[in-house]
Structure formats: C-alpha cells, structure tokens
Amino acid sequence: MQSLQPDPKAQYKSVYEALKKIIHTEGFWRPLRGINVTMLGAGPAHAMYFACYEKMKRTLSDIIHHGGNSHLANGIAGSMATVLHDAVMNPAEVVKQRMQMYNSPYKTVLECIRTVHRTEGLGAFYRSYTTQLTMNVPFQAIHFITYEFMQEQINPRREYNPRSHILSGAIAGAVAAAATTPLDVCKTLLNTQENMALSSVNVSGHLSGMANAFRTVYQLGGIPGYFRGVQARVIYQMPSTAIAWSVYEFFKYFLTKHKLEKRAPY
Numbered sequence: 001m002q003s004l005q006p007d008p009k010a011q012y013k014s015v016y017e018a019l020k021k022i023i024h025t026e027g028f029w030r031p032l033r034g035i036n037v038t039m040l041g042a043g044p045a046h047a048m049y050f051a052c053y054e055k056m057k058r059t060l061s062d063i064i065h066h067g068g069n070s071h072l073a074n075g076i077a078g079s080m081a082t083v084l085h086d087a088v089m090n091p092a093e094v095v096k097q098r099m100q101m102y103n104s105p106y107k108t109v110l111e112c113i114r115t116v117h118r119t120e121g122l123g124a125f126y127r128s129y130t131t132q133l134t135m136n137v138p139f140q141a142i143h144f145i146t147y148e149f150m151q152e153q154i155n156p157r158r159e160y161n162p163r164s165h166i167l168s169g170a171i172a173g174a175v176a177a178a179a180t181t182p183l184d185v186c187k188t189l190l191n192t193q194e195n196m197a198l199s200s201v202n203v204s205g206h207l208s209g210m211a212n213a214f215r216t217v218y219q220l221g222g223i224p225g226y227f228r229g230v231q232a233r234v235i236y237q238m239p240s241t242a243i244a245w246s247v248y249e250f251f252k253y254f255l256t257k258h259k260l261e262k263r264a265p266y
Contacts (some may be wrong), residue, residue, distance in 0.1 A: 018232070022184070037109045041092035045085045050248055052081040053144070071145045078182035079137045086132050091125035097191045105154045119141065121207070121225045128190040131155035131210045135183030146172035147245065160253035173241030177234045182226035184233060 013032050049219060060073035069184035095112050097261055106112035116124050155161050207216060217225045 014231070033144040035096070037092045037095045038089075041089050045088040046244070048088070049081045049085040052084055053077050056080050070149060071148065074144045075141040078140040082136045082140045085135065086136055087130065090129045090230045092134050094125050094128070094191050097188060101192055125208070127208055128187050131183070131187045131190050131213060131241055134210050135180050135187050138183070138241045142179055143172045143176040143241065146175050147241075160249060162246055162250070169245030170238040172244040172245075173237035174234050176241075177237035178230060181233055182214075182217075183227055183228040185226055186210060189213050189217060199227045 054077075056077035057073055060076055061068065061070045064070045064073050094116070095109055098116070099106050099109065099112055106115065147168050150171055151158060151164065154167065155164035189209060207213060221228065
C-alpha cells in the first residue's frame with residue numbers, strides 16, 4: 001500500500017481490499033512472502049535489542065533519576081538498542097520488501113539475495129540503513145516512552161501482569177507507528193527502488209539518502225504521500241508490539257523468579 005506509483009492492478013483503497021485482491025490474484029500465501037527471512041533475523045535482533053535496552057535503561061536511570069524511572073533514559077536506551085537491532089534486520093527487510101512487491105521477479109529468498117548482491121552489490125542491503133535508523137530511533141524512543149508511561153498508569157507496582165503488558169505494548173506500537181509513517185514511506189521507496197515511481201520524476205540509477213527520498217515522495221504524492229499505508233502500519237504494529245512485550249515480560253518474570261528461587265535457602 002506504500003507503493004507511490006503502483007501497477008494499475010495493484011492499487012488498493014483499504015487494508016481489506018488489498019488483502020482480498022492480493023489473495024485473489026496472486027495466491028493465498030502471497031501476503032506472507034519473505035516471512036522466513038524476517039523470522040530468521042528476528043531472533044538474534046530482538047535478543048540484542050532487549051538486552052541492550054535493559055542494561056542502558058538501568059545505567060541511565062541511575063545517572064539521570066538516581067534509580068527511579070526516567071522517560072529520558074527509556075527513550076535514549078531504546079534508541080541505542082535500535083542501532084544493534086537494525087544492523088541485523090535491515091538486510092532482512094530489504095529482501096522481504098522486494099519479494100512482496102507486485103510482480104516481484106524473485107521466487108525464493110536465496111534467489112533474491114543472490115540477484116541483489118550480484119547486480120547492486122553488498123551495499124544494497126544497507127542502502128536504507130541510515131534511513132532505517134532515522135525512522136526507527138524516533139519510533140523506538142516514542143515506543144519505549146509510551147510503554148513505560150502506560151505501565152506507570154495501569155501497572156504502577158510494575159508486577160508481572162499480562163493484560164497490562166499487552167495493552168501497553170499495543171498502544172505504544174500504535175502511537176509510534178502513526179507518528180513515524182512518513183519516514184517508513186521514504187524507507188520503503190529506498191528499499192524497493194520502484195522503477196515506475198522513479199522514472200516518473202526523472203530519477204535515473206538508484207535513489208539514495210533520506211533527503212532525496214523525502215523530496216521524491218513529495219513530488220509523487222504531496223503531503224498525503226507521506227501517510228500512505230498508515231492504517232496498515234498501525235494495524236501491523238499493534239499486535240506485533242503487544243506480542244513482543246508480553247513475551248519479553250513473561251521470560252523476564254520467569255527467569256528472574258527462577259534465579260531468586262535458586263538463591264533462596266532451603
């Protein structure tokens with residue numbers, strides 16, 4: 001839905017219409033293309049992500065707020081964790097988006113990786129890395145600050161409470177996703193290098209850089225162009241962040257409890 005110059009057969013007005021058309025014209029499994037490469041990168045990426053966040057949050061909170069909860073510390077810690085996370089996930093995102101484009105020439109993940117590497121070089125997998133960070137650093141800062149704020153409101157004792165973690169995660173994901181949609185549209189353009197879109201504004205070769213992406217998006221769609229796919233992005237992020245936080249908080253609770261039980265005298 002974020003395609004700026006979509007094929008006439010791939011123009012959608014809503015998330016439901018998009019799913020219906022894609023399944024009808026391209027097959028039931030088409031919306032899930034590239035999910036395997038995303039799953040492959042998600043494990044190590046999220047492990048580094050949450051480990052870095054917890055460590056930095058505690059360190060910065062001690063400095064800024066003397067051990068108390070600090071929204072500034074949460075935002076900075078989330079931003080720093082994002083740098084590690086995106087270093088792993090950016091190549092996976094490039095492959096996933098290229099496979100999900102309408103009439104994508106790639107049949108498998110391996111074929112996509114080999115073709116992109118051969119024709120565009122290793123740098124193609126990180127062409128949007130700085131843009132990804134430009135998008136994800138504010139996204140994660142808003143995400144973590146909102147999550148911690150929601151926890152203060154509905155779970156002030158910070159106990160393990162699955163409902164509060166799911167609700168806080170979903171709201172945090174929705175707020176962050178909506179606020180950073182313009183950056184995501186630019187990132188998608190850099191990742192996919194849409195030929196029809198670029199040729200319509202006389203861009204030859206490969207588009208690179210956030211400034212160029214912003215200018216091109218504005219030329220193609222004006223201000224509304226920056227918010228293409230905002231509904232789909234929010235709908236995608238809400239369950240994603242809700243699940244991520246609930247799973248993380250469960251394992252954090254489980255491992256902490258297990259560690260305390262081992263230390264307790266019999």
